[in-house]
Amino acid sequence: xxxxxxxxxxxxxxxxxxxxxxxxxxxxxxxxxxxxxxxxxxxxxxxxxxxxxxxxxxxxxxxxxxxxxxxxxxxxxxxxxxxxxxxxxxxxxxxxxxxxxxxxxxxxxxxxxxxxxxxxxxxxxxxxxxxxxxxxxxxxxxxxxxxxxxxxxxxxxxxxxxxxxxxxxxxxxxxxxxxxxxxxxxxxxxxxxxxxxxxxxxxxxxxxxxxx
Ligand SMILES: C[S@@+](CC[C@H](N)C(=O)[O-])C[C@H]1O[C@@H](n2cnc3c(N)ncnc32)[C@H](O)[C@@H]1O
Numbered sequence: 001x002x003x004x005x006x007x008x009x010x011x012x013x014x015x016x017x018x019x020x021x022x023x024x025x026x027x028x029x030x031x032x033x034x035x036x037x038x039x040x041x042x043x044x045x046x047x048x049x050x051x052x053x054x055x056x057x058x059x060x061x062x063x064x065x066x067x068x069x070x071x072x073x074x075x076x077x078x079x080x081x082x083x084x085x086x087x088x089x090x091x092x093x094x095x096x097x098x099x100x101x102x103x104x105x106x107x108x109x110x111x112x113x114x115x116x117x118x119x120x121x122x123x124x125x126x127x128x129x130x131x132x133x134x135x136x137x138x139x140x141x142x143x144x145x146x147x148x149x150x151x152x153x154x155x156x157x158x159x160x161x162x163x164x165x166x167x168x169x170x171x172x173x174x175x176x177x178x179x180x181x182x183x184x185x186x187x188x189x190x191x192x193x194x195x196x197x198x199x200x201x202x203x204x205x206x207x208x209x210x211x212x
Contacts, residue, residue, distance in 0.1 A: 005063055005093060006073045007080040009103030010038055014180030017104040025073050025101050031066040033059050034075030042075065052085065059085075060092055067097070079105040083125050083147065107145050110176040110204035113186050121145045121206075126152035138166035144207040153201045158194035161207065167191055172210060177203040 008025045011017030026032065032039070032047045043049045050062040063072050076084035082105045089098055111118040124131040125147040136144065138161075146157060154175045161167040169192035177185045177200050189197070191207065 001068070001097075003067050003069075003097075004071050004099045005067065005089060005097055006071055006099045006101060007084070007086050007089065008073055008075055008101040009079045009084075009105075010034075010042070010075050010077060011103040012078055012106040012109050012179045014182075015041075017109060017180050019101070019103045022101045022103045026075060029073035030070050031062070031072040032075070033063060033072060035077070038075040038077070056085075056088060060088070063089075063093070067093075077106070079103055079108070082107060083127060106176075106179050106204050107147065109179045110174070110206055111145065113176060113179070114174055114188070114206060116143070116206065118143075118145060126157060133164065136161060136165045138168070138171075138209075141209065144205070146205040146207065148201065148203050148205060150201040153199035154194050154203060154205060155197060155199035157205060158191045162191055162195055167207070168209070172208055174206040175200050175203055176206070179204065 006025050008022040010022065026042050029047055032043055033050045033052060035052050039049050039051060050059050052059045066072050074085060076086065079102050080086045080100045081102065086100065107123060121143040122135060123145045124135055127147045127149045130152065148154065148157060158173060162169060169190060171191045172188060173191050173194050174186060174188045175194065
């Protein structure tokens with residue numbers, strides 16, 4: 001069978017950061033899988049949609065079923081190669097049946113927003129997981145790029161870095177929320193302030209020693 005599961009990134013939200021290649025695949029799809037927000041944004045009346053919710057068995061069954069009839073396009077936020085459903089798809093389907101179409105990751109856009117190269121940064125995710133403590137520990141010149149979630153948010157992570165990972169209270173953190181949306185918010189402050197401020201839940205945190 002030559003039909004493919006096409007995993008297309010949709011960028012962090014706003015349509016400026018989805019690649020034309022991904023958009024083309026999404027527009028051409030007959031079978032379209034994605035979160036409710038992605039389906040609202042991209043699904044057309046002639047497409048057969050399947051919503052991704054917490055229960056991943058439903059979209060997996062849909063993909064298995066529809067793959068016998070044609071290609072299935074799966075939309076994921078940001079870039080597929082960076083913390084997405086791609087892991088689970090690779091555990092379930094042979095890699096040869098998967099094609100990945102990249103878009104811009106929230107992590108990429110966050111670093112771009114403060115004009116800071118990310119080639120030397122330590123990139124970690126707190127989204128539904130906790131990174132190893134050693135990877136978070138302070139060292140001179142270290143830059144952390146962190147994905148968050150509701151539980152591991154700007155305040156709890158700032159507190160963890162201060163109390164357990166050796167970061168100074170005057171270390172700098174940029175809190176990037178709602179990237180690429182009209183209400184995008186990018187705030188640079190100290191770790192000490194972030195630990196005491198109202199938590200920002202889903203965001204990217206960029207932490208470093210000094211403002212740069
Ligand atoms: C499961 S990860 C998905 C990452 C995605 N594959 C990517 O490349 O951006 C979800 C996390 O990405 C971050 N994120 C996604 N979209 C964002 C946005 N528009 N603004 C800020 N952070 C965002 C948040 O930390 C969120 O909890």
